[in-house]
Amino acid sequence: xxxxxxxxxxxxxxIAPTIALFFLxxxxxxxxxxxxxxTNWNGINAEFVGFENYVKLFSKKTFIRSITNNLYWCITAxxxxxxxxxxxxxxxxxxxRGWKVFRTxxxxxxxxxxxxxxxxWLALFNAEYGLVNSLLDTMGFxxxxxxxxxxxxxxxxxxxxxxxxxxxxxxxxxxLAKTTGISQEYYDAANIDGASQxxxxxxxTAPLIKSTFFLCIILAVIFNxxxxxxxxxxxxxGPANKxxxxxxxxWNELSVQRLGRGNAAGVIMIAIGAxxxxxxxxxxxxxxxx
Amino acid sequence: xxxxxxxxxxxxIKWIIIISFVxxxxxxxxxxxxxxxxxxxxxxxxxxxLPKVFQFKNYTDAIEAAGLGRxxxxxxxxxxxxxxxxxLFSSMVAFAIAxxxxxxxxVLFLTISAGILVPLNALIIPxxxxxxxxxxxxxxxxLILVYCAIGLPVSTFILTEFFKSIPKEIEEAAYLDxxxxxxxxxxxxxxxxxPGLATAGTFQFILCWNEFIYAMLLTSSTDIRxxxxxxxxxxNQFFSDYVGMFAAVVVSILPSITVFILFQEKVISGxxxxxxKG
Numbered sequence: 309x310x311x312x313x314x315x316x317x318x319x320x321x322x323i324a325p326t327i328a329l330f331f332l333x334x335x336x337x338x339x340x341x342x343x344x345x346x347t348n349w350n351g352i353n354a355e356f357v358g359f360e361n362y363v364k365l366f367s368k369k370t371f372i373r374s375i376t377n378n379l380y381w382c383i384t385a386x387x388x389x390x391x392x393x394x395x396x397x398x399x400x401x402x403x404x405r406g407w408k409v410f411r412t413x414x415x416x417x418x419x420x421x422x423x424x425x426x427x428x429w430l431a432l433f434n435a436e437y438g439l440v441n442s443l444l445d446t447m448g449f450x451x452x453x454x455x456x457x458x459x460x461x462x463x464x465x466x467x468x469x470x471x472x473x474x475x476x477x478x479x480x481x482x483x484l485a486k487t488t489g490i491s492q493e494y495y496d497a498a499n500i501d502g503a504s505q506x507x508x509x510x511x512x513t514a515p516l517i518k519s520t521f522f523l524c525i526i527l528a529v530i531f532n533x534x535x536x537x538x539x540x541x542x543x544x545x546g547p548a549n550k551x552x553x554x555x556x557x558x559w560n561e562l563s564v565q566r567l568g569r570g571n572a573a574g575v576i577m578i579a580i581g582a583x584x585x586x587x588x589x590x591x592x593x594x595x596x597x598x
Numbered sequence: 599x600x601x602x603x604x605x606x607x608x609x610x611i612k613w614i615i616i617i618s619f620v621x622x623x624x625x626x627x628x629x630x631x632x633x634x635x636x637x638x639x640x641x642x643x644x645x646x647x648l649p650k651v652f653q654f655k656n657y658t659d660a661i662e663a664a665g666l667g668r669x670x671x672x673x674x675x676x677x678x679x680x681x682x683x684x685x686l687f688s689s690m691v692a693f694a695i696a697x698x699x700x701x702x703x704x705v706l707f708l709t710i711s712a713g714i715l716v717p718l719n720a721l722i723i724p725x726x727x728x729x730x731x732x733x734x735x736x737x738x739x740x741l742i743l744v745y746c747a748i749g750l751p752v753s754t755f756i757l758t759e760f761f762k763s764i765p766k767e768i769e770e771a772a773y774l775d776x777x778x779x780x781x782x783x784x785x786x787x788x789x790x791x792x793p794g795l796a797t798a799g800t801f802q803f804i805l806c807w808n809e810f811i812y813a814m815l816l817t818s819s820t821d822i823r824x825x826x827x828x829x830x831x832x833x834n835q836f837f838s839d840y841v842g843m844f845a846a847v848v849v850s851i852l853p854s855i856t857v858f859i860l861f862q863e864k865v866i867s868g869x870x871x872x873x874x875k876g
Contacts, residue, residue: 322694322779323694340724341720396616396619414623415858423830424826427829428847432626439646474626486870505609536811558720577719578716581717
């Protein structure tokens with residue numbers, strides 16, 4: 309629509325609040341993050357120190373450990389959570405009795421806050437009264453009777469991954485929605501040829517939602533890079549920093565006022581995110597647009 | 599014959615997989631609700647057993663002793679204000695982008711949408727500095743502003759796509775009749791876009807209600823504290839009232855689950871509209 313003269317001012321008024329907030333909480337912080345990462349800023353004074361923060365970070369075991377833990381979360385999500393979500397999406401796409409109810413239930417963990425989920429699983433993993441240990445005990449694994457899952461180096465990461473599986477619902481819903489767009493003709497043709505349900509899932513539905521599957525992998529990787537609440541509340545990065553992730557590392561730098569170094573870690577985190585995003589998009593590009 | 603057998607086999611496998619995942623998703627919640635109705639002694643004795651008497655007292659205790667009521671009110675005030683502002687601002691900018699041509703329109707839309715991909719948790723130190731600089735540390739206003747801002751990319755994306763899908767004819771007729779910019783937005787676009795506003799609003803409300811890291815970062819006093827940050831105090835190692843903690847967690851979960859169940863079709867449609875495009 310052609311704007312009348314006096315309407316241009318309204319257009320500006322309509323855009324202004326969003327631009328202002330976007331500048332204040334997206335552009336400015338990123339710029340600020342980048343600039344202060346080259347200083348020894350402690351909240352009061354800041355001096356330019358060049359690449360010192362970056363050099364220091366990469367010489368810290370805990371920092372490297374945090375990056376590898378983040379990547380471990382990303383890889384688990386991409387290779388376990390999303391494929392499982394695909395299987396469930398394929399199965400629910402048959403639209404058998406009650407599929408909508410199952411879809412809703414599987415999605416519920418996604419709308420519950422990470423803090424509540426973390427506290428809940430903290431209780432489930434509790435050594436004294438936790439459900440996990442009682443279940444294992446009942447099943448005959450009595451050596452786990454009083455095992456402190458999250459406190460033991462050997463099992464802390466396994467336990468964190470185990471709980472993260474309750475998040476399949478999100479990816480499942482996205483892929484399931486994609487299946488509803490598939491034309492019925494494919495299935496009619498397959499029925500004439502006498503294809504079984506498994507064959508239809510395997511050779512018709514799955515290939516047709518491939519692009520959404522790849523999209524889910526990208527989303528899973530991005531989400532897991534941002535990981536904070538679970539680790540912070542369930543293990544606080546422990547035992548012995550074995551489960552720390554990048555945001556927990558940044559948080560700890562903030563709490564000792566090493567703001568410049570914390571921001572350098574933030575820059576590295578954004579760089580890793582951008583790198584993974586570009587690589588994954590390249591990797592999936594030929595698949596996505598066919 | 600062979601055929602039927604393999605079909606049946608696949609069907610059995612299918613139900614085993616679906617039921618076990620549904621169980622995995624829902625069982626912890628059921629256990630939590632059950633545990634929140636026990637006494638501490640019963641919980642430590644046997645995590646499976648049903649309580650002798652349902653201890654609804656745990657809930658009243660949590661609300662009174664742990665100041666849960668205050669936390670809930672704070673969270674409600676902050677979440678609803680941030681959602682209202684977020685939807686107001688994002689629908690305004692979406693209206694401008696979806697219905698008008700102006701210099702820099704595509705750049706504006708792409709830049710805001712790209713905000714979805716920014717790992718905001720990397721920015722906690724800058725956020726802390728900015729909020730302090732604005733003198734908004736430990737205020738509701740500070741949290742409302744931050745929550746409103748961090749949801750803008752998703753809301754703007756959903757609403758712009760939604761507005762574009764609404765036929766232009768009604769608006770063009772109104773335009774020719776001399777209806778001005780502001781009334782086209784309020785009188786024509788907003789009423790037609792109600793389903794879209796509900797979708798974006800549901801997303802935003804759940805985001806605000808569940809937010810944890812900025813609540814912890816930007817507030818310190820108990821008067822301002824939101825429920826998500828409040829319940830994390832129960833993890834204190836010297837704290838041994840487990841059932842009280844469970845009751846508090848159950849209370850903190852209820853609003854977002856209720857909103858989701860009420861608006862689930864909206865959530866699912868918004869999720870797919872936003873993500874299928876990639």
